Amino acid sequence: MAIVIDNLTKSYGALRAVDDVSLHVKPGEVFAFLGPNGAGKTTTIKTITGLLTPDCGTITVCGHPMATESQAAKAKLAYVPDQPFLYGKLTAREFMGFVARMYSIDPATAARRAETYMEALAVSPFADQLAEGYSHGMKQRVVLAAALLHEPQVLVVDEPMIGLDPRTVRSVKELFGNLADEGRTVFMSTHTLDVAEAIADRIGIIHHGRIISCGTLAELRAKARQEYRLEDIFLELTSSEEPPEADTVALAG
């Protein structure tokens, strides 16, 4: 398994942000993680990446438990947050160089990969300008290119399509598909349901910190017993104030 989440619980004071979540994501899978605002998506993602420690439960990335082998686990994953971080006083090329050295990639390989990803994500035209002048979409593309530099086995992305133009959205979708074809895993949190519908192999829906539905689009539709679009399924599942029980989800027509 690429990502194994077992009985994950994380609370902030009295608020239980993630409540006994278990998820297994296979290599070569594009997994879309959906949920309303405040449902627990980002908390789950930050726990997978080791930025938060769980109150209960375990996270394993490519066989490495995050609690005890965090360095090995982090070496195999890459994280692209919803607010892309770049050093304002570095150019995209310098930033890529820094990331390459952080993952101990030899300079020749790093340069080759950097050119490939910068070309694919249309970063090259502004690669030598300081990042402080970039738009949100430009930053997002640079961060995505840098995240792929060490060829991670697991790519965790939080809202990857925000601020991207339609052409880049298409490129990113193709990129995620290619990564999955190469046997790598993409764990993607998104509000763009069309993207999830188009590229995700499986979809997990979290609501009030609990996974209320998980499966392929066909499985979700089968549960609904109708040819719903993902948007309808999502809205139906997350319409209640209280989360419905995972095993007894009723998708009434």
Add this chain to the structure above:
Amino acid sequence: MIDQTVTTRTVVSPPLGLLLHLKLTLFRNRLRQLTDQTPLQLLLIILFVGTIWGGLYLIFDHVFIFMGRFQEQAVIAIPYVFHIFFAAMTLLLAFSTAILAYGALFSREEPAFLLAAPNPPRNVVGIMYLESLFFASWSLVLLGMPLMLAIGHVQGLPWHFYPIFILAFLGFVPIPGAIGLLGALCVALFAPRRPKRIAFIVGGALLAFLIIWWGRLWDASAMHLSKDWISHFLEELRYVKAALLPSSWVARIIQLSIEDQPAGALFYLGVTFSTSVFVSWWATMITARWLIPAFGRAHSAPNRSKRYSGWASRCLTQFAFFYLPADMRALILKDVRSFLRDPMQWSQLVILFGLLSLYLIYLPRSRPEGFTVEWKALICFLNYGAVTLILSTFTSRFVFPMISIEGRQIWLVGLWPLSRARVIIAKFLYALTLTAVAAMSVTVLSIRALNLPLVLAIAQGCATFASCIGLCGLAIGLGARLPNFREDDVGRIASGVGGTVNLIASVCLVALGVGLFGGICLSLVRSGNLHEITLTSLSLFIALICLSLSTAVVSMTSGLRAFRTQQF
């Protein structure tokens, strides 16, 4: 296919040197940008720092020459100067490192980026600690270097004094820095949602302690500045000479170097360095151990924000700006609320004017028999200078960015049925009311403390009010003329090109104003009577008022013209 270069080998953590290299690259790029794009700003920064530094050197130099005249007392007093200086630096460095380390480790997005990669937490803490120490130690460089150079010059010390004091500084800085780092960790772990409040409470408690202590010292003797009082003063200061305080070790290093005892100085240098290395390692390891939980708390703690009804700010605005139309009052109400809810803004005014008020309250006690005409004029002149300097720093830091900040909300302000001229005027009236209330309160205190005659009292009051108009008009006008709509951080806007121009212009205005007011005081003193107006003093007074008003009018007009055609 998956590239196996990373996946199959043992994980090698990136070294601390890589992060250090990153910081140096960032610094190099920043410097290159400054030299290429805004060389004037760089030149002005160097000029300003150099002026302050040189001015401090001259002051310290003269103080040591003055102290040298009283040889017996100087032998006792000079070591006290070092002990007090380094004790104060301990507090300042611990506090500033805590603030900087909290910002670097728990407020910014950078640690999340670094920690999501296979960087060991100790490296992330290490680089942020070094960065915080670097920025926090500027106060020591700015104050300590001229102090040491002055004593070296006055006492004609040998060359080895200079490398020893630099090493002493280097060894000393990490000790309070380590305390600051642990303080930042504690805030993130135990009060992650209230870091500013904690900083304010600690800073306030420290200030209150110093004020109470100073008040006790001041009241201790009826005959101030007498021999008894000096003995009592030194007795009260004995705590700063405690042998276990690191500040005492550094003071001893300096003292022993001055006395040409290098062996003793090297011994204390060794003690300082070994302690420094030990506490830094210890603080870094503890912080690294708790970094992830603390980071998680700082970023994800539930928001128990206070609910605001806003009635007090609404009543205050209605009362203070009753004469303005409702649309302008609405704009001002927004600024009043932002001011009251941002401790960074009001605390600066409260602290600076609070300290000034405290000094003015104690002023009459220092000479119960009253001041002579010359002293009254001199103190009145210095008080005016202090008030206007504080005003210029406040207007540069908070009033200048007011227009730039609106750039972010221009979709709202720009679409209002409110002309841009009215936006500028509303901002000006708000800033003027705020600064005038603070400055005039202190000025009234000063007039009462000195029991100034009517002529000088009116001159000081009018000059202060005119300076408020001049400085606010300048800041608002230049803020509209040279706005920075790309930044949403007030500090960055104030330190940009426009902010620097405004600071220089404000300082020049203050310098001219102080010069003219000095002339008024001098003219009145020379006439031998502070109760009667002289022709010179009247001319200078009119010049001062005209200078302030014309500065405000010219900059506001220029700013308005630019703001009317501003594209967002």
